[in-house]
Amino acid sequence: MEVLRKLLYPVSLIYALVVRIRNCLFDVGVFKSERFATPTLCIGNLSVGGTGKTPMAEFLISLLKDDMRLALLSRGYRRKSKGFVLADTTSTVGDLGDEPYQIYSKHPEIAVAVDADRRRGIRALEKKVSPDLILLDDAFQHRKVKCGFSILLTAYGNLYVNDRYLPTGSLRDSKREAKRADLIIVTKCPEQSSDSQRQRIVRELNPEVHQHVLFSYLAYGEELKGNSHNVSLDYFRGKNPTLVTGIANPEPLVAHLKGSGLRFEHLRFRDHHDFTENDLDQLRRKEYLITTEKDYVRLNGKVDNLYYLPVAHEFLGDDKNTLSTVLAVFMSQF
The missing domain is CATH 3.40.50 (Rossmann fold)
Incomplete structure (x- = not known):
């Protein structure tokens, strides 16, 4: 395995360079980001998976749905349909993709939609649903939309700061982009993580001044x-x-x-x-x-x-209250 990583290391360098150039073009305005009137909250990561995005989306839905009209927009990875699809009682896994279908099956009271073009999807939701907040699932690297609030997930056992770029690692976006997040959540922590362990991780992540770092673990039914x-x-x-x-x-x-x-x-x-x-x-x-x-x-x-x-995120210490407070401050701006 180590030999293969060494052989593929030049490919990782090229991949990292392309990703950084792309982000730079967004930063300087060559590639445009669009902000929408409807508040948007992005849930994402820098890796190709394994950080618990879907359970986190479900956690946020349960936390927010009673106080506002929610919508969730996903790409709908590996679905059979094309374009914008708004879930209804006739929708199938093939129409939505597995994760959006799972979310809609458990939360039919919110609008769940899929569209690979996030800007088109947001416009369609604004027209058809008029939500108070749109959750953008797995959209941290989709910079054509300028999100109002971004939550970056990173797994306890594979922090993005220690990961490699594809194909020798699982990073699909630049580590430097973590600075765009408003909130960093370290997922899949040991349930008995100590204060010293969490402080060590915060030092490794070296968050920006404005960023909170929270910790969650997976609770199985x-x-x-x-x-x-x-x-x-x-x-x-x-x-x-x-x-x-x-x-x-x-x-x-x-x-x-x-x-x-x-x-x-x-x-x-x-x-x-x-x-x-x-x-x-x-x-x-x-x-x-x-x-x-x-x-x-x-x-x-x-x-x-x-x-x-069944599995769900639970937060360590007082982090759930911190999350609720931070989100309340964000929504109070609208």
Whole structure:
């Protein structure tokens, strides 16, 4: 692996140079950024995945939806549709993509839309929905929109300051762009992270004066939800189920299941994997399947005995209150 990284290192240098030139052209105004009348809040990262964007979007939706008319706009990665699509009761995973479909299924009370052209998507939402706030999912690097407030996520085990650029690492944007964030959230922390550990990370990130750094961990549900019934983790003891994952970083889930005393087979697919008939035939031969919620929405109805373990962000210390306060200050400007 180290030999391969050395061989690909020149490619990473070229990639980093191209990314920096692009950002510079936005900074000096050669490439234009557009600001919209409707407040926009961006949730994103500098890497290709694995920081928990979807659970964070769901956390923010739950936090804000009772006080304002919310909309969420996503690219809808690997969806089958084109252009702008506003979710409704007839929408499918193919129409929206797995993550927006998951969010709409859990939060049908908010407007969920997909469009690769974020500016066009925002205009369509303003015309059709007139929201008080638009959440822009995975849009930190999409600089054609000048967001009102930006939340940058970075995973505890792979901080962007220690990461490499593609293809030798997972960085897709320049580390220098972290300065544009209003808030940095370190996700997937150990639940018992000490003050000294958090202070060490803050020193590593070296935030700007205006930036808050918050810390969250993944809290897994005690019950798995299935396509026929719900069960506890104890249900699978001695049954050797198969774990199926098509996400960027399944290691926290793997560690949680092992820590719960489960023995299982792990079939790992790439992020947003489009399960083929051969894949499904293989899965149908398994007695019990455990998966992630994102994979569940793509597999439900295609295989039996399928279960997923819910997961949500929880904040350490008083960081949830800090987040609420910072967002309230942002919204008070409108």
